Amino acid sequence: MTTPATAIVTASSSDAGFLSRIAPPTPVTYLPPLTPPAPSPAAIEVSGVEKTFRIPTQRVDSLKERLTTFSGGDYRELHALRDVSFEVERGEFFGIVGRNGSGKSTLLKILASIYAADAGRVRMAGRLAPFIELGVGFNNELTARENVELNGVMMGLTRRDARSRLGAVLEFAELEEFVDLKLKNYSSGMLVRLAFSVMIQSDAEILLIDEVLAVGDASFQQKCADVFYEIRDSDRTVVFVTHDMGAVEQYCHRAMLLHDGGITAIGDADEVARSYLRLNFEQAPSGGEADMGGVADITLSDVWLENGEGERITNVEKGSELRFGALLEAHRPVDGPSFGFAFTNADGVEVTGFGLGLSSEVPDRLEPGQQVRLGGEIENRLAPGRYVAKCWVHREHNFAKLVLHSPHVLDFVVYGKDGAGVVALDHEIKATVVGS
Amino acid sequence: MNAEPASAELYEVKGPSAVGGGWHRFFELLWLMSVTEFKKTFFGTVLGYVWSLMRPLLLFAVLLLVFTQVFKLGSEVAHYEVLLLFNIVLFGLFLEGTSGAVGSVVGQEGIVRKTQFPRLVIPLSVVLTALFTLGLNMIIVVIFMLAFGAPPLWTWLLFPLILVPLLVLVCALSMLLSALNVRFRDVAIIWTVVATALNYATPVIYPLQIIQNEALKHALMANPLAPLFQQAHLWLINDPKTESLITAAGGPLPLIAAALIYVGICVAGVWVFNREAPRIAEQL
Numbered sequence: 001m002t003t004p005a006t007a008i009v010t011a012s013s014s015d016a017g018f019l020s021r022i023a024p025p026t027p028v029t030y031l032p033p034l035t036p037p038a039p040s041p042a043a044i045e046v047s048g049v050e051k052t053f054r055i056p057t058q059r060v061d062s063l064k065e066r067l068t069t070f071s072g073g074d075y076r077e078l079h080a081l082r083d084v085s086f087e088v089e090r091g092e093f094f095g096i097v098g099r100n101g102s103g104k105s106t107l108l109k110i111l112a113s114i115y116a117a118d119a120g121r122v123r124m125a126g127r128l129a130p131f132i133e134l135g136v137g138f139n140n141e142l143t144a145r146e147n148v149e150l151n152g153v154m155m156g157l158t159r160r161d162a163r164s165r166l167g168a169v170l171e172f173a174e175l176e177e178f179v180d181l182k183l184k185n186y187s188s189g190m191l192v193r194l195a196f197s198v199m200i201q202s203d204a205e206i207l208l209i210d211e212v213l214a215v216g217d218a219s220f221q222q223k224c225a226d227v228f229y230e231i232r233d234s235d236r237t238v239v240f241v242t243h244d245m246g247a248v249e250q251y252c253h254r255a256m257l258l259h260d261g262g263i264t265a266i267g268d269a270d271e272v273a274r275s276y277l278r279l280n281f282e283q284a285p286s287g288g289e290a291d292m293g294g295v296a297d298i299t300l301s302d303v304w305l306e307n308g309e310g311e312r313i314t315n316v317e318k319g320s321e322l323r324f325g326a327l328l329e330a331h332r333p334v335d336g337p338s339f340g341f342a343f344t345n346a347d348g349v350e351v352t353g354f355g356l357g358l359s360s361e362v363p364d365r366l367e368p369g370q371q372v373r374l375g376g377e378i379e380n381r382l383a384p385g386r387y388v389a390k391c392w393v394h395r396e397h398n399f400a401k402l403v404l405h406s407p408h409v410l411d412f413v414v415y416g417k418d419g420a421g422v423v424a425l426d427h428e429i430k431a432t433v434v435g436s
Numbered sequence: 437m438n439a440e441p442a443s444a445e446l447y448e449v450k451g452p453s454a455v456g457g458g459w460h461r462f463f464e465l466l467w468l469m470s471v472t473e474f475k476k477t478f479f480g481t482v483l484g485y486v487w488s489l490m491r492p493l494l495l496f497a498v499l500l501l502v503f504t505q506v507f508k509l510g511s512e513v514a515h516y517e518v519l520l521l522f523n524i525v526l527f528g529l530f531l532e533g534t535s536g537a538v539g540s541v542v543g544q545e546g547i548v549r550k551t552q553f554p555r556l557v558i559p560l561s562v563v564l565t566a567l568f569t570l571g572l573n574m575i576i577v578v579i580f581m582l583a584f585g586a587p588p589l590w591t592w593l594l595f596p597l598i599l600v601p602l603l604v605l606v607c608a609l610s611m612l613l614s615a616l617n618v619r620f621r622d623v624a625i626i627w628t629v630v631a632t633a634l635n636y637a638t639p640v641i642y643p644l645q646i647i648q649n650e651a652l653k654h655a656l657m658a659n660p661l662a663p664l665f666q667q668a669h670l671w672l673i674n675d676p677k678t679e680s681l682i683t684a685a686g687g688p689l690p691l692i693a694a695a696l697i698y699v700g701i702c703v704a705g706v707w708v709f710n711r712e713a714p715r716i717a718e719q720l
Contacts, residue, residue: 045446053718062622109717113552116451116714123446128552136550141476150472153464154551 041125043206043237044088044111049120051081051106051261080106082261083120088239088254090125093232095248095255095269096241097276103261104241105210108132111239112208126205126237129155133210135195140184144175144194147183151198165201172223173197193220200227206237211244245273245417277415278317297403298334298366298393302327305412318416318424322380326391326409327373330366334403336396337366339374346386351422352378357397382414383424454556454713465557470564477565478572492528492573496521499641513643514675518586522672523640523665525573526598530606530661531631532566537610538617538624545720555713559614563607591671598668605660605698608705615712618719639665644684645677657685658693660701 056075080103088094098104109115111122112130137154138147148169152162170176173193183191199209231238232251242248248255248269255272257265257279265275304312308321316322324341339362342353356362356374366372389410395401416424455462477488500517503509509516537559541548544558582588617623635641638661647653656662663681670678685691 042446063620063626110451111449113449113452113456114549114717122449122451124449125446130552132550133546137547137553139472139476142472146472150468153461153468154547154553156461156552158460159464159468 041090042087042123043090043092043125044239045121045123046087046107046111047085047121049081049084049107049110049122050118051079051103051110051115052118053078053080079261081110081117084258084261084263085120086256086263086266088237090237091235092253093228093238093240093251095252095272096239096258097243097245097248097255097272098258099276099279102258104258105132107258108208108210108239108241124206127156128206128208129199129202129204130208131199131202131210132208134192134199138183138191138195141182143180143182144170144186145179147194148198152202155202155204157203161203165203169194169197169201172200172227174220189217196220196224200224200231205235206239207231208239210241245276248273248276249417274317274416277417297332297395298328298330298337300326300391300404300406300409301329301371303389303391303409305410315413315415316380316382318382318384318414319380321377322382323375323377324389324410325373325375327371328393328404329371330368332368334366334393334395336364336398337362337372337403338394338397339372340392340394341376342390343378343382344388344390345383345422349422351382351387357394380414381423381425383421384414384416386411386413452552452555452714452717454554454710456552456554462554462557465554466561466564469557469561470568473561473565474568477569488569489573489576492521492524493576496524499524503641509642509646512646513677515581515584515586515673516643518581518584519643519669519673520641521580522577522668525570525577526602526665526668527635527638527640528573529566529570530602531635532569533563533606534609534613535627535631536562536566538613538627540610541614541618541716542621542720549717549720555716556611556709559610559709560607563603563610566606567603586673589671589674594671595668598664598671601698602661602664604702608702611705611709612701615709615716618712618716634659634661638662639669643669643678645679650686653684654686654690657681657690658697660694660698663691663694 054075055078084103084107096104096107106115108130109132110117111124112128112132114130114132137151139150142150145166148166149159149162152165153159157165166179170179173190173196175190175194175197178186178190183194186194199207228251232253240247240252252269254267255269256263257272257275259279264279265272303326304324305314305316306323306325307313307316308323310323326339326341328339338355338357340353340355343351345351354376356376363372387410388408389412390407391404391409392402392406393404395403450456500520503520504516513519540558540562541555547553548555548558613623613627637656637659639656644653644656644662644666647656657666663685666679666681666684670680681691682688
């Protein structure tokens with residue numbers, strides 16, 4: 001079994017001299033390229049699927065209430081899915097992402113024949129095994145042996161096939177010794193291993209998986225990741241619902257972003273993952289009202305962030321162009337004003353700060369009623385995370401003579417992955433095998 | 437672990453249903469779930485089988501004491517003790533099957549909401565488990581019958597003719613009740629009352645001939661369970677005092693009513709369950 005997650009090291013020829021041993025460097029590939037398989041026939045075809053839930057405003061779930069309530073038909077409609085159509089090719093690892101309530105779980109349940117669609121058509125090629133949750137239908141009173149059989153039959157295997165699978169399941173879960181132990185005596189770690197293993201070994205052509213990746217200890221997780229890579233490169237089709245964009249970029253050939261029951265983006269997994277992050281943070285409330293207070297000589301009437309196109313934004317994607325602007329109004333004369341901004345991250349570390357003083361760009365004196373518009377651009381090396389900006393104004397270019405100090409004028413999120421550290425620096429990284 | 441090449445043929449996914457996924461899978465699941473449940477009750481505890489027998493036997497002992505000592509029934513009815521035990525065990529199938537099934541779909545919420553599962557398996561596996569229990573209990577009943585000197589009759593062989601219609605009724609009721617209980621959670625509570633009432637409206641603990649009020653007796657025969665139990669009585673013990681169905685009913689009318697109710701319940705059970713099956717997961 002190849003393990004694509006680990007480094008693939010190509011050994012240099014043994015009879016090479018010293019020079020050839022250090023050069024050319026042998027590259028170490030960390031991730032196999034995500035080339036989608038050649039176009040294959042569709043494994044799943046969804047066309048025009050709609051699903052509406054009726055949420056009763058006053059829930060009537062007893063006969064007594066039904067008989068005593070006259071306005072029984074009071075409900076509001078929740079459109080969980082609106083006209084969703086897509087195709088998943090055979091052999092594809094297909095991700096479905098979306099915020100909570102976007103309809104992705106509903107869609108998965110329709111694919112799994114747990115919910116009935118109100119309209120539209122779902123077609124599949126091959127046997128399906130849904131894993132909406134790990135270990136569904138496990139019975140604590142039964143042994144692992146009996147549970148594996150029961151679960152297999154639930155997933156559509158015959159009893160004989162289900163039994164013949166037992167060895168492989170237990171081997172993967174590393175639970176051979178506990179085959180006749182009742183599940184109630186299993187530790188939780190053993191349980192998830194068994195459940196995951198049952199899923200992996202289910203042998204169905206189409207797997208529907210809802211957010212069940214990292215389970216067990218580190219070594220088991222590695223094993224799971226390996227298997228996911230293996231499945232990804234195999235003939236099996238996987239539809240995978242998750243919130244973990246790292247996993248989407250790692251495993252998925254293609255992905256789809258659901259928002260409010262509709263498809264917002266579909267295609268390249270990385271693109272979709274980025275759309276998801278963008279969507280997630282654009283709608284986040286920009287925490288708290290900007291603090292417009294300060295010393296009354298001068299006030300800050302507006303402050304904002306802009307993207308490269310000059311549109312105002314509340315949050316910004318990692319690495320994208322970031323501009324800021326502020327509008328100040330003087331109420332008393334201010335001689336020799338200088339202005340400053342500073343950005344502090346969530347840990348309270350001032351990441352960057354800059355000012356504008358004594359230069360031809362700055363007027364020598366502000367008269368009462370005069371407005372100043374500050375505008376600037378930051379080289380956006382901010383690491384993903386939350387930031388707060390502060391703004392200040394001095395007079396006579398003197399730090400001691402503060403006329404305005406607003407500690408909390410902007411509150412924004414830089415979104416994107418790889419959030420480690422304080423700044424995101426451009427980098428290039430290589431690993432070279434030294435010696436032979 | 438490579439999957440066999442998928443058939444390129446696309447087939448339509450019809451969504452959840454009562455039977456979904458083919459009959460083969462349906463019966464395998466039904467069997468497996470019933471056996472599982474059965475094993476749990478019988479081998480889960482030290483005394484397993486004994487415990488499951490305790491309930492009907494204790495009930496039997498109490499009733500026998502009350503009816504022979506307090507109401508002095510024993511002298512009037514031939515082999516009353518045999519009839520009583522037999523009836524208690526047979527009614528046990530009805531009681532265990534229906535009462536167990538009422539809450540079964542709601543109780544198996546995890547399976548229903550999280551996996552593709554033929555919904556009908558859930559109530560029917562409860563009935564099948566009850567049938568297993570009946571089978572085990574019947575062994576005791578037969579031993580008891582012979583021990584108490586009830587003469588073996590060839591009509592005992594006709595017992596399946598009672599069992600099959602009873603089983604069909606229990607299945608239909610379990611479908612009806614389990615589906616309704618998803619929508620209206622008080623069905624389970626109502627059913628405990630109805631089942632108790634049915635216990636008394638059926639000649640289980642008393643033989644029909646002791647009822648003095650003829651009109652009441654005739655009305656009781658409209659209860660679909662009553663003719664079944666009365667016929668069982670006729671076939672079980674040769675006693676000229678046991679009234680035939682038509683005599684007990686005082687004419688064909690109550691029997692026709694019973695048949696209509698029987699058919700009505702069966703149709704309603706299948707229809708309601710089929711209609712509710714696709715939506716069960718959403719309503720839980």
